[in-house]
Amino acid sequence: MTKPTGAPTALRIENWRAYAAEQRQRFIHDPHRPRYHFLPPANWTNDPNGVIEWEGRFHLFYQYNPNGPFWGTIHWGHAVSDDLVFWEDLPVALSPTPGGPDADGCFSGCAVNDGGVPTLVYTGEAGGRQAQCLATSTDGLLTWTKDPGNPVLASPPAGVRPLDFRDPFVWREDGIWYMVLASGQVEGGGVVLLYRSPDLREWEYLHPLLTGEVETTGEVWECPNFFPLGDRHVLIVSVWPKHSVHYFVGDFVNGRFTPETHGVLDPDGSFYAPLTLQDSRGRRLMWGWLDETGGRGTSAGWAGVISLPRVLSLDAQGGLKLEFAPELQKLRSRHLISDNLAVPSAKAIEAVKGRSLEIRLNVQRGSARRTGLSLCRSPGGEEETLVYVDWETEQLVIDARRASLSAAGGGVQTGRLGAPGDAVDLHLYLDGSVLEVVADGRLALNARVYPSRDDSLSVQLVAHGGRCMVSLDVWQLGAIW
Numbered sequence: 001m002t003k004p005t006g007a008p009t010a011l012r013i014e015n016w017r018a019y020a021a022e023q024r025q026r027f028i029h030d031p032h033r034p035r036y037h038f039l040p041p042a043n044w045t046n047d048p049n050g051v052i053e054w055e056g057r058f059h060l061f062y063q064y065n066p067n068g069p070f071w072g073t074i075h076w077g078h079a080v081s082d083d084l085v086f087w088e089d090l091p092v093a094l095s096p097t098p099g100g101p102d103a104d105g106c107f108s109g110c111a112v113n114d115g116g117v118p119t120l121v122y123t124g125e126a127g128g129r130q131a132q133c134l135a136t137s138t139d140g141l142l143t144w145t146k147d148p149g150n151p152v153l154a155s156p157p158a159g160v161r162p163l164d165f166r167d168p169f170v171w172r173e174d175g176i177w178y179m180v181l182a183s184g185q186v187e188g189g190g191v192v193l194l195y196r197s198p199d200l201r202e203w204e205y206l207h208p209l210l211t212g213e214v215e216t217t218g219e220v221w222e223c224p225n226f227f228p229l230g231d232r233h234v235l236i237v238s239v240w241p242k243h244s245v246h247y248f249v250g251d252f253v254n255g256r257f258t259p260e261t262h263g264v265l266d267p268d269g270s271f272y273a274p275l276t277l278q279d280s281r282g283r284r285l286m287w288g289w290l291d292e293t294g295g296r297g298t299s300a301g302w303a304g305v306i307s308l309p310r311v312l313s314l315d316a317q318g319g320l321k322l323e324f325a326p327e328l329q330k331l332r333s334r335h336l337i338s339d340n341l342a343v344p345s346a347k348a349i350e351a352v353k354g355r356s357l358e359i360r361l362n363v364q365r366g367s368a369r370r371t372g373l374s375l376c377r378s379p380g381g382e383e384e385t386l387v388y389v390d391w392e393t394e395q396l397v398i399d400a401r402r403a404s405l406s407a408a409g410g411g412v413q414t415g416r417l418g419a420p421g422d423a424v425d426l427h428l429y430l431d432g433s434v435l436e437v438v439a440d441g442r443l444a445l446n447a448r449v450y451p452s453r454d455d456s457l458s459v460q461l462v463a464h465g466g467r468c469m470v471s472l473d474v475w476q477l478g479a480i481w
């Protein structure tokens with residue numbers, strides 16, 4: 001393994017806090033850097049890992065490269081929050097151990113409470129092989145000791161791709177630990193493998209929980225989540241190499257999962273590798289990785305953002321619903337506008353400017369073919385990002401093709417609204433280069449946008465091919481650092 005040469009990885013908490021604060025300060029003038037999303041003080045992050053509520057506080061771990069804003073030498077970074085909104089940086093939790101089963105990286109995994117002992121279950125990578133490892137803490141989740149028995153599970157069953165065997169998601173049921181791991185079939189598509197254990201250390205393979213077809217859900221699955229929701233069970237998988245996230249809803253009886261509904265979470269976007277947690281209020285919360293898409297290289301000094309938390313639920317048809325966690329309302333620093341407006345074709349909202357906004361918009365069908373917003377808009381419209389409902393195709397669209405005059409990567413993302421009726425509720429969070437949108441509490445699209453002009457700050461309502469009515473609320477949001 002390459003010895004980390006970038007950021008420190010073994011600082012005590014006071015020194016880490018000082019390091020993190022200094023790093024965050026470095027980026028305060030970067031207009032693309034989010035102000036209220038969690039991301040590491042500097043360098044790279046990808047998947048959220050090991051989210052757990054422990055003694056009333058939420059711990060978030062994350063894939064972290066201390067050596068720069070690119071994937072490699074993967075550690076677990078760590079942060080803690082009292083309220084899911086404000087996060088405090090904590091020292092790096094896991095680093096690769098030279099000569100160990102995680103010598104080349106501490107890949108994704110989860111955190112569980114093993115009879116009062118906080119325990120991380122993660123994938124170690126060494127020499128191209130992946131195996132499951134444990135680490136425990138005795139000082140309130142600050143420092144972690146790797147299990148002397150690592151790896152606790154070294155190789156996958158026959159018929160499964162031997163070099164893709166990762167991302168443990170573990171739960172306890174009737175006094176037994178269960179674990180799902182993701183891989184791909186040697187002949188076939190992705191697979192989620194089901195295991196059980198009395199003690200997290202001895203694992204027995206049961207059977208595949210679900211297998212997929214290459215044509216529909218890709219070659220390899222990653223980052224499985226499997227959990228009860230209402231009276232059903234939900235399986236979420238991330239599809240590699242396509243970077244899309246699929247979910248299945250069905251029943252789990254006698255260890256067998258029978259999916260009935262299949263959908264795509266956040267189609268077309270930069271949202272990947274989500275991890276969920278059931279909190280002490282019984283809510284199923286979900287965070288994902290928002291990848292960079294702007295081709296900025298390593299010059300920015302940071303890359304990757306953790307999404308805002310969403311609360312999952314099911315509709316009567318077994319479709320997955322999602323809403324931003326209500327705690328995020330704490331971010332509101334100023335209510336900029338609350339209005340009902342007729343939109344003839346395009347209407348600037350003078351009161352609203354900025355890239356740190358929450359927008360709630362109810363758009364009514366009217367005679368327009370498309371209704372929505374232009375965001376991050378320069379005064380002459382040279383740069384803008386469009387978010388709109390296309391009533392003809394019944395789609396939600398983010399069109400970022402003109403988001404930036406200089407950065408690469410802005411495309412068009414679409415998601416099916418499915419019989420939108422006469423009005424659609426849009427809930428948007430804009431934070432520097434991050435745009436997260438939820439429509440009608442059931443469809444999410446996420447985009448990264450990198451306007452090049454300092455004055456690309458305006459917001460405009462737009463209606464194409466007719467008129468419409470909208471009601472609108474906009475808040476300026478504060479920073480969490």
Ligand code: DQQ
Nearest residue numbers: 063107108166222223273
């Ligand atoms: N990222 C991790 C893997 C996981 C992938 C490595 C998904 O454990 O499968 O950084 O982004």
